[in-house]
Amino acid sequence: MNRLLKLMEEKLLPFAHRVAGQRHLGALRDGFITLIPLLIIGSIFLIIQNFPIPGWDVKQVEWFGAAFPDLITLPAKATFDLLSLYVVFAISYRLAQHYKMDAITTGILSLVSFLIIAPKTLKSESGEVISNVIPMGEWFGSKGLLVAIIIAILVTEIYNFFLKRKIIIKMPEQVPPTVAKAFSALIPAFTMFSLMLVVSILFLQTPYHSLNEFIYVMLAKPITLFIANNVFGALATCISITLLWSIGINSGSLVNGVLRPFWLDLQKENMNAIQAGQPLPNIITEQFFDMIWIGGAGTTLAVAIILIFRAKSRQFKELGRIAGAPGLFNINEPILFGLPIILSPLMLIPFNLAPVAITVVNYFAMYFDLVARPTGVVIPWTTPPIIQGFMITNSWTGAVLQVVDLIIAGLIYYPFIKMVDRQKYKEEITEK
Structure with a gap:
């Protein structure tokens, strides 16, 4: 056991410290931590609607009206069903802070880039396809998290590239700093938005129709199925956390930060099942x-x-x-x-x-x-x-x-x- 501990200290400890300090993983971890209070508040309203008291579903309608079940879940929908929008901004904001860039501007650039990429269609109950809308859920909820993370990191890195090499519009010294900062974002923003538009058009020509669908099918779904949502993945997660703690590394936030995007999708599926009165499909969530x-x-x-x-x-x-x-x-x-x-x-x-x-x-x-x-x-x-x-x-x-x-x-x-x-x-x- 002593030899194992020594090996972990010499080999695993330095590696774990490097991983924990990696800027993109740090931004991912801190971005999600920023949003946890939001998710807790949304969950409280979901608990109110589905409180485990026999007959509560009937009583709430009798006391507060037929519209109450839908109204009380609006905060939950506004958080979970638009989660990707908050995530793309939060991660980009945290990464920009690491680079000592204008975090608000960077976050907004990432948010707009995500809006350009994400599918903006909604199918009505009658089967009619409505275009140019931001539907709650689907690609703007937990299903779009992986794309949100990729865009947040990509946009921030591109913006940092332009700023470092001063590929920006420079204003005279007399111009207020706030105005100068706004103009400095013009060239990077035009470049990024054009890139996102080209990517969006190219994927329309494929069977996937969008980058979101491609990433979900090729990456998110397999990772969720084979790593995040089975007993072996649960054991691997558990062991990795305790092993890192064994040498004094607070590993919960590190491991959770990597797996949280996949867990959130599973959590949302369970919430949807509750709303539909169906059995819960998933066991593995962060909870x-x-x-x-x-x-x-x-x-x-x-x-x-x-x-x-x-x-x-x-x-x-x-x-x-x-x-x-x-x-x-x-x-x-x-x-x-x-x-x-x-x-x-x-x-x-x-x-x-x-x-x-x-x-x-x-x-x-x-x-x-x-x-x-x-x-x-x-x-x-x-x-x-x-x-x-x-x-x-x-x-x-x-x-x-x-x-x-x-x-x-x-x-x-x-x-x-x-x-x-x-x-x-x-x-x-x-x-x-």
């Missing part, structure tokens, strides 16, 4: 992993509970009390660095094993419909366990599953904690 990280990465709330009630060492018992409160809100640095778990050859075994076991249990419990699947609603990551499971699945079965998860994690951690606690207890007796 599936939220249910696993009870107390934080490694499912460490179980560790705090064991320390509080079973530790003989005064130091560990006190650590459990200190770590218990933040652990309820999925903050586990006191446990990770106080026990410690990080870089501990012994404690890293259950730290990596417990989440894997829980991932398998949770996946198949949902696969065989013993537990409700994640609805797709986004809730704050600090939501306490049990409540979290209920809100994610909109069912009491989700809350029960998290209790089972805690027990499984506790059984895996207990023999290892007992060993380190016995050693610490002996040290404390010797010191006396």
